[in-house]
Amino acid sequence: MEKKRGETIWTSLDRKATAIAEFTMRQYRTRLSTWVVLGVGFLAISVVLLFYIDAMNTEIEAIDNDGDSYDWDGDGYVNGQEIKYGTDIYDSMSHPGLLSPPIDPEPASMYINEDDYDWDYSGASTVKTGYDNDGDCKDSSLLPSQKDDNGDGIPCNILLVYDANSGTYFVYADPNVDEDPDENRYGKEAQHRAFILGIGKLGFVFLLSIFIPLFLATGIIREEMTSGTMQYMTAKPIARGEIFLYRMLGYLAIVWPYLLIVCTLLAIVSGFMGPGDQFFRFADLGVWFSILIAALLATLVYGMLFAFLGVLWKYGIILALPIAAWELGMALLSMSVPESSFLRMSVVGWSMSIIDSGAYLVWPDMAMFTEAGTWAGGSNPDGFFFLGGGNELPGYGALEWAQSDLGLGMGPYATTVVSVIVLLFQATFFWFIGQLIFKSKEIV
């Protein structure tokens, strides 16, 4: 083809595709229903965001997990101080005040959350970590063999052993090491991560990515066929497969910027609100990016799928609803049994794999961190020192629910690449089937 003057790559591309895409985009913008759907989606996400902001602003009550802030013998010296100086915690006539020189009693608050986790998070399957901050192991009168209860050759530490079968770490702790963690510190971090993963998986990939296409894409071809306006477009020298594809481009031109805006907004708010000393949690942006990618691909696949169902049948939305229900089941399954093979027959399963991969890369300590929540300083309901409200730290439940392992048995990068390819394949497949049916439809 001879090149005309002023012809650039853009002007040669800027013909049918952009004409239909722009047209479709403007058509969406003129409809009230578009704004209602997008507005409701934003509202739903905002409500969850408000709960998150509220949680971040609420101090989590400190619990004395090891019970050493109590004064059992009533001599004015709390157990923790007595243990430190080797006096009898059950005998009021034995306390550090009788030592020479006498020691003044310390406030009980010094013995709450005084031995937080000092875990050195790493990807290794066996980790020797932990530090006895309050000295009630190092400086105690325990025998050397008792100080190395877990037998790893280092006294007063913690041994973490990864169990590939359960995907969790087993915790083997020497006595009184990291036994009184800071609930607020752990809880905030756990809630923060649970929020990002939960909103990413159920908010973006499930709620927004299914319901927006359900309302916006199902009629993208069908409505035009019903109203008769498809007569105009199908009378032009353009294949119906192209009409289908370019109208989807117009749909994406509305939905993708919307997702980008909502996702960015949440990333900014949670970045500033999130726990930690830093001004902004930059690392979390990696997770938000994977959430965005997952949501963009999910809206693409669902859009193609629902548009195809709309072409297939006048009441395509009826066919779309059971699929939405199936995807909800798959979403929940993905969060509990990420390796289930059912997930391979879904869209959410693959999309959530992308989010899990992102979380795995940004928070490599996730498995250990989660385990720390259930270990809760070694306190358990049967333990002598158990005085907490439960044997789990606050935020653990939410995090355990929101996070899941990489279900594909591959590394995070491979999981992401495979998932992206599968989702793109799904989108192409639904487009291909959709245009095939559209082509053989009579436009009455």
Next chain:
Amino acid sequence: MIPDLAQEGKAEEQQWVPQPQAPVVMFNNVGKTYGRYQAIGGISLALSGGVTGILGLNGAGKSTLFKLLMGKLQPTQGEVRLFGTNPWKNPAPYARVGYVPENENMYDWMTAHEFVSTFARLHGMTRDEAKREAERVLEFVGLTDVMHKKIGRYSKGMRQRAKIAHALVNDPDLIILDEPLQGCDPLARTTIMNVIRELGRMGRTVLLSSHILSEIERITEQIVILHQGRLLAIGNLHAIREQLDNIPHTIEIECKDAKALAKDVLSLDVVHGLQFPSPTKLKIFTHHLGEFHKRLPRIIVDNEHDVMVINNPDDDLQSILGYLTGGLR
């Protein structure tokens, strides 16, 4: 099928070999049934050049015929050819066609200029080309002064003209207009008729449908009559009408003094009956319509009758159909 990203050529399977000798439009024993209902049956027709009116009552199969031609429907029997190619699942020949659907729904949120230029780009035009062509055709149909107003605010006639403009934007060789005059006011009607006549003069093949004979009559003499999905007559309207002279006709005249006019009209030997529906109305029965119309003006002028309206109520599609179907209806 892979989309053509350069959007300049056609995909492999849509390869379209022009056949210069092929008629623009050809139907070969074409039938279309919807379930048990037969919309059209056994139609054979070939058309090239000139303006052709497709006449038929509602439901005669006019729109079906056009939709078969535009590849929107698949024929249940026979073959349809558009520029020598099968239009079903093949949009390539539409590059040379402009189609004005009967459908009243339009994109009310667009301006006519946006509407026409958007659809121009589907012909592979760039933005600039599309803008230029849109302005050209909108001027052609006389919408230049309102082209930046929303279609939703247009009158019926303006909407029809916007639809015609969008169909003309690719400078097509064949223009198909499905009931282009329906619902239009007299002024819009005249404008649209002029546009269609002008297209005919420009040597385009124009197909238009209508169920009103007088409309078609003002545009073209070449007609095709469809009745109950079948081809009833094809040819010159006047040739068909000549034969109508042999069946009884009614002429209605509105004038100041019906009785005085009746007296003069009775002197004509072709008149065989009179009726007075009201003092200012006269109904005349004749077997020789042509002869009567030849002599009537002289009577009116000679006797200075004040005639307001002359109506041939029978001279419509119904009567032609009645005649052609041998009074079966």
